[in-house]
Amino acid sequence: MSDASPEDELRFPEEVMWEGRFITAKRRGRWEYVGRARGISAAVILAIEEAPDGRHVILVDQYRVPLERRCIELPAGLVGDDTAGEDPALAAARELEEETGYHAGQMVNLGHYWSSPGMVSESFTLFRALNLVKVADGGGVPGEDIRVHRVPLDGLADWIAARRDEGYAVDVKLLTLLGPALIA
Numbered sequence: 382m383s384d385a386s387p388e389d390e391l392r393f394p395e396e397v398m399w400e401g402r403f404i405t406a407k408r409r410g411r412w413e414y415v416g417r418a419r420g421i422s423a424a425v426i427l428a429i430e431e432a433p434d435g436r437h438v439i440l441v442d443q444y445r446v447p448l449e450r451r452c453i454e455l456p457a458g459l460v461g462d463d464t465a466g467e468d469p470a471l472a473a474a475r476e477l478e479e480e481t482g483y484h485a486g487q488m489v490n491l492g493h494y495w496s497s498p499g500m501v502s503e504s505f506t507l508f509r510a511l512n513l514v515k516v517a518d519g520g521g522v523p524g525e526d527i528r529v530h531r532v533p534l535d536g537l538a539d540w541i542a543a544r545r546d547e548g549y550a551v552d553v554k555l556l557t558l559l560g561p562a563l564i565a
Contacts, residue, residue, distance in 0.1 A: 403462070407502075416502035420465070423505035424473035425457040425554055427491070428483060430513045430531065438537060438558060439481050439513070440530040442549060443521070452550040453530075453541065455557070456480045457505065473508040481529045482519030486512025496553065507557070534558070 390410035398413070399406040405418045417423075428439040445452045458476030461467045470488045478484050491507040521527035532540050537558055541551055 414500055414502055421462050422460045423457055424460050424469050425455050425505045425507050426473050426477045426510050427455060427557060428477060428510040428513055436534045437531045438534055439483055440532055441480050441527050443527045448550045450548055450550055452552055453544050454552040455554050469506045477510055480519055480521050480527050482515055482517035483513045484516045485510035
């Protein structure tokens with residue numbers, strides 16, 4: 382192992398080791414990592430429904446091949462996978478409706494984040510969906526098998542614990558909702 386700092390690795394060119402339709406495996410010096418191909422990025426949507434029966438977060442679950450099981454997640458999708466230069470807010474609105482059947486009257490950009498920066502260069506833009514209206518069943522495009530969950534915010538931690546007990550994986554982005562309870 383080299384004593385060089387990570388910043389020193391920038392003197393090496395980035396090498397593409399393998400590229401597929403959606404991801405690219407890369408190397409720079411001694412570092413190996415993966416990233417999205419073709420400038421694709423992601424949008425993640427925090428959708429909280431304000432309803433007469435309380436506040437509910439809209440979650441999805443779908444089978445994730447790398448995990449070999451279903452995973453509880455915030456709705457999300459790719460930006461620019463079909464259209465270069467796609468507006469992330471429009472992609473987020475499209476993905477929310479496609480996956481969950483909820484239309485957002487407004488999308489608020491909450492910032493740009495990296496999910497696993499030691500291994501993946503992929504980032505995502507987090508959006509808060511406001512003024513939700515249920516317009517369809519959701520479920521994604523054919524073949525995705527996305528299941529939609531409307532979960533009361535005041536029971537979220539218990540609901541997630543029950544899904545874990547059933548064998549579901551839980552996406553790290555759900556810490557946006559669980560975080561305060563974890564440090565109390």
